[in-house]
Amino acid sequence: MEIDQKFLELKEKGEGAYMPHIYYGDPNEEFSLELVKTLVSNGADLIEFGIPFSDPIADGTTFIEACERALKTRMTPIQRIEGVRKLRRIGVEVPIVLTTYYNIPYTIGLQIFAKQVKEAGVQGLIIPDLPVEEATEFLEATKEFDLKMIFLVAPTTDDARLRKIVEIASGFLYVINMEGVTGTRESVVQSTLDLIKRVRDCTDLPLMAGFGISRKEHALAMLSAGVDGIITGSAITEIYSKNLHSPEMSLPDIAKFAGEMKQACVEGYNR
C-alpha cells in the first residue's frame, strides 16, 4: 500500500497513524521478521525499516547499540533490503519506510539503491543526514522509482527553510519532537508544539512526530497538538534489548506496547 493511501484510509477511519521504527537484523534477522509481524498485527500502520550504519549520528544510545548488534550479523545493506521482500512474502502489507544514513546509498550508488529498495517493496525513504540542501542529486537519481522522500523538520528549523522542505518533501513530514537524537524522553516541550503549529500552517502533508516518544501521554499530547501520527523507535528496542538471548520472549510486551500506542493514536486523533 502507498503511503498517501494509508493516510487517506486512516483519515476516513478517524485514526492517527502509528509507525514503529526498528533496525533490521537486531539482534538477528528472524527476530526482526517476527517483530514486524507482531507490530503490524497490533496496530502499526506503517513500518520504519532501519538499515544499520556504523555511525548513526542522529541516533541515541539505544539505537547505537541496536546498530552495533545488527552489524554483527555481517549482512550487507543489499541483503537487508531483501528483508523487505521477505516481509512482503509473509504478508506484511502496510507501507514500509526505509531509513538509513546517506553513506549507504552513496556508496552503493544512488540509482542502484533506489531500484533495489523499490523492487523489494519499499514506499518511502528517510535519510536523516540528508537535508534538503544536499538532496538534489539523490532526488534526481531516484525520481524514476517513485519513492516518497520523507524529510525532517525540527524546532530549530526556521520558516524559510520550512518552506524549502515542504516544497520537495513527499509522503509525510517527520516532525522532530525535540532537539536532540532518538531516544525516550520524559515530556513534550513547548518548542515542539510551536513547531507543529508552524508546519501545519504551511503544508497539507501528513505530519508524523518522532524522537523520544515512549509513553501514551506523549502520543496523546502530540496528536492533540495537531500531528497525524507518531513514531516510536527506541521504546520498542528497549523492551527486547533487556532480553537479547531470547528476544522473542519480549514479543507479548511489545504487542501490548504497540497496541497502547495505536490506541493513543486513535484517542488522540479524536480529541
Next chain:
Amino acid sequence: MEIDQKFLELKEKGEGAYMPHIYYGDPNEEFSLELVKTLVSNGADLIEFGIPFSDPIADGTTFIEACERALKTRMTPIQRIEGVRKLRRIGVEVPIVLTTYYNIPYTIGLQIFAKQVKEAGVQGLIIPDLPVEEATEFLEATKEFDLKMIFLVAPTTDDARLRKIVEIASGFLYVINMEGVTGTRESVVQSTLDLIKRVRDCTDLPLMAGFGISRKEHALAMLSAGVDGIITGSAITEIYSKNLHSPEMSLPDIAKFAGEMKQACVEGYNR
C-alpha cells in the same frame, strides 16, 4: 713540632715525608684517635686531619662517604678541633695539618676558627676550595696565629698562577697528582711529572704529592720525580671502611700499609 722543622729533620735523615689524610670522627671519635696513633707509630711524618663537610666538592666517593659517616656523630666543628688537643694529650707529636672546606671557618668566623685551631695544636691548614685569589681575607684574619697556609697546585695551573701561589704559600705545596678529585688511581701521568718539574723550578718549599696515591709504586714514582713526600687519603679509609662495625680490626692492615708507604718515601728519596 712545626712543619718546617719536620721537613728539615727528614732532609737530614734523608727520607721523604709521608702524610696520611683522615676525616676525624669516621666512623667515630675513638677510632680516629686510635687510627692516628697507629699511623704515627708506623711512619706517618705529618697528619692531615680532616674536618668533615656536607659537600666536599674536591673529594671522591670514598671521602664523600667518610664525611657522611663522620657527620652522623653530630659533633660540631669546634668539638672536632678539640680532637687535635686529645691527640696531643695522648702523645701525638708530629705536625698536624687541618683540612676543611671554607664554609666551616667562614661560618665560625675566620679569627675564632684560627685561634681554636692554633690552641688545639695545629701547625698548618689546607682549605681545598680556597684558591689564592680568594685567600687574602683569610690570611689577613689569621696571620697573628702563625699557621702555615698550604695551597694546592694542579697540572692545569699555569706558570703565572704558580708564581702567585708560591708567593703566599707556606709550610709546603700540595701537588695535585692528577686532574680530578681525591680517590685511588691506577698510574701516575705525564702531566703530573711535568707539573713537579715546573714547581720545583720556582720554589724551595717542600712539595707533597696527593690525590690518587694508593700503591708503593705511585709513591716511588712521585718521589723520583722530585717531590719531598706523599699524601695518601682514600687508600686508608678504604681499608677500614670494609669493616665499619669494628674498624679497629683493620688497624693491623693499616699499620702495614702505612709502613709500606713510609718505606717507599725512604726508598724513593734515596734514588
Next chain:
Amino acid sequence: MNLQGTHGSNGRFGRFGGRYVSEVLMQVLIELEEAFESYYPTVEFQRELGVLLKDYGGRPTPLYYAKNFSELIGCKVYLKREDLLCGGSHKLNNSLGQALLAEKMRKKRLITETAAGQHGISAAMAGNVLGLEVEIFMGIRDMERQESNVKRMRLLGARVTPVKTGSGNLKDAVSDTLREWATCTRTTHYLMGSTVGPHPFPEIVATFQSVIGKEIKEQIVEKEGKLPDAIVACGSGGSNAIGAFRPFIGEDEVRLYFVEGGGSSLDADNSAAAFVLGKPGILHGAAMMVMQDEQAQIKASKTRAVGLNYPARGPEISHLCETRRVESGYAFDHEVFEAVRVMCKTEGLLPALETAHALAYVLNHHDEFDQDSILVVNYSGRGDKDLETIAGYFYGN
C-alpha cells in the same frame, strides 16, 4: 575573504564536502556560516584574534633551519615550529579562533572531541581565556592511551566525557559530540578540531589554520628570497596541512606532500591510510575519502599516532589529493619511531608521533630532493604527550 581556498559554494571542494547532517543541526550550521562571514573579516575580530594568537599563543612561530637534519637529508630543511605554539601543537590557532567566534555568537559553552588530547587541551585553554564552559568527548580507549592529557584537560577545568560507543576512539567521539550538539545548539558551539565535519567547519578551520602558511610564505621569502620547493605535512582531518598549504595552492612550482598514518602495515585492519585504503563516502556530515568495509560501514583506523587515527580525510585535502595538487603518502609506525629518534638526536627536538610522519616521509624520500631544494616541514606538535609510548618503544617498560 581573500583566502585562496578551493571550495565552491555550499562548502564543496570538488565532489567532497557538503553538509550531511540531521535537520536539527542545519539551522545552527547556517547561523555559524553567517556569523563567521560577518565577524571574521572585521577589523575588530582580526585585532582581537591577532592579539590572542600573538600574546597568548606565541605567534608567529619560528621557521627554523634545521642544519643537522638537513645534512642528513641532503637538502635544506626548514621546520615550521607549531610545536612552540601554546599547548604544544597547531591546534590552538583554530581553538582560539572558534572560541572567539563562539563568544561573539553569545554561546556560553564549547563542546568538542579529542583523540590525542591536543585539540581538547587547546579547546580548554581557549574556553578559559574567553570565559566559556568546556566539555570534551573522548573515546574510552583514547582516554587510556593519552591519560596525561586527560589529567591536563581536567586540571584546566574542562569536563571530559568518556565515549563508550564503537571502538572508543576519535570517530566515535566525533559522532557523540554531534549527538550532544543536537540537544543544545542554542547555547553551545561545537569547536570542531580539524578540517572535517559539515560545512562551514572545514572552511572555518582551514581559515584559522592558514595563519601557518601565511607565516611560512613571509618567513621563507625573508630567509631564502624565494618560495620553497616543497612543503610536507602530516594529517588525518588535514587541518595542519591545509593551514600550511593554503597560501601555496596557487603557486604551482611549490610541491605539496600530505602524509597519513600507515599504521603497522597496509593490511585491512592495521592502518589509517585512507587515501590508499578508502573511497569516497559520507561521514560526520561531509563527503570525504573514508575507509569502509564491504557493507558500506565505516572502518576503524589504526595507527600508533592517536591524532592520525581517523578513518576519513577532510573534504579539502581529499579534493587536493584527488586532483593531484597535493601528493599523498604515508609512513609506517616503525618508520615514525625511527624519525623521532633522528629528530631527537639531530636537533634535540622530540616531535609528536603525528609530526614524525612528515619527518619519516622526508627521511624515506630524501633522494627525491636535490641538494639545492628547499623543504618546509610543518612541525605540527611536540612529543611530550607521546613520551611514554616512545620511551616504551625504544626501551620497553
Next chain:
Amino acid sequence: MNLQGTHGSNGRFGRFGGRYVSEVLMQVLIELEEAFESYYPTVEFQRELGVLLKDYGGRPTPLYYAKNFSELIGCKVYLKREDLLCGGSHKLNNSLGQALLAEKMRKKRLITETAAGQHGISAAMAGNVLGLEVEIFMGIRDMERQESNVKRMRLLGARVTPVKTGSGNLKDAVSDTLREWATCTRTTHYLMGSTVGPHPFPEIVATFQSVIGKEIKEQIVEKEGKLPDAIVACGSGGSNAIGAFRPFIGEDEVRLYFVEGGGSSLDADNSAAAFVLGKPGILHGAAMMVMQDEQAQIKASKTRAVGLNYPARGPEISHLCETRRVESGYAFDHEVFEAVRVMCKTEGLLPALETAHALAYVLNHHDEFDQDSILVVNYSGRGDKDLETIAGYFYGN
C-alpha cells in the same frame, strides 16, 4: 659589556660571589671568563645566538596581558611567557648561550646537573643542536620524582648519570658535576644551570638570561607606554629572576620581588626558604645565602617544586635582597597548588610548580597593588613536568 649587572671585579656581588673552588678548576674558570668576554660581545656571536634564540628557541616570548587573572588580582597583570620557550622554561636561553660558547672554546662535551629536569633537557637540546656530547648528573631522588623528564633527556641522546651521594637531589648533583668537571676540564664545559657556582658562572648565566628583561622592557613600553610598577619572579639559584630584573635594577621606581620555596612550613626541615632560614656561607664555589645547620653543614632544602629545591641563593640575588633592592618572599606548597588551580581556570595555563610560587605570591599580596598598578610576572615555565604531582594533589592517586 653594557649589562646593568651589579657585580664588581672578581665576580663579587657585594659580599657574595667569588670563586671558591679547588685549584684543579681555577684555570678553566679563568679561561671561561676570558672566552666569554672575548666571544660574547662579538657581532658573530650575537648573530648566531640571536638566530638560535629566535628560530630554535622561539624568542621573543610574548608578554601576555592576563585579563581574567588580572580581574581576580585587582590590577593589571602581565605574564612574561617563558613557558613558550622551546623546552618549556627559561632554561634554554642560558643553555643555547653556553653551548655556543663551549663550541667556540672547542669543547667536545657538556656536563651539567639538573633537578626538575628542565635544565637537563635544555642542555641536551642545545648540545644536540651544536653537536656536543651531553652528560647530565641528577640526584636519584629527583630521578624518581621527575621520571618523565629523565626519559626525555635519554630520548634526546643525553647520558643521565644518577647521583647517589647526600640526599640525592640538586645540591648533590651540583657537587658531583663539579667533581666530574675536575677530571676533564680540557675537553668539557660545565653548563651551569642557574646563576650560581664560581665566577664567571653567575655573570654568564645572568647575561644570557637577561634577554628576558630586555624583552619585558620593550614590550611593556610598547603596550603601556611606561615601565611596570613591579616584577615578580620565583627562583632558587635566581636565573629567571635575575634575567627578568637586570635591565630594571637601575630603575628605582620598579619594585622587584623574588619568591622562594616556602615548602610545607618554615620549620627546620620542611622548607627551601634560604632568605628566611639561611645565612651567608660558601657552597659550590661561591659565597651565597645558604641554609646550614649548627655544625656549619649545608642543610637539605625541601619543597614540592623540585626546581626550587636548592639550599642556596645565587650571589647576585643574595646581594640584591640583602641591599633591599629586591624584596624577597616565599610561598607555601599548598598556596602554590592553589595558584596552579587559579591559573588553569582563569587563563587556561598550567604553570610549573616553580612558576606558581610567583603567582601564589601575587595572589597572597594582591592588596598591596592598587587598581592602576602594572605587574609583570615572569612566567618561567609550563607545568607539564609536574602534571602527576599536581593531579595527585588535587585528585589523589
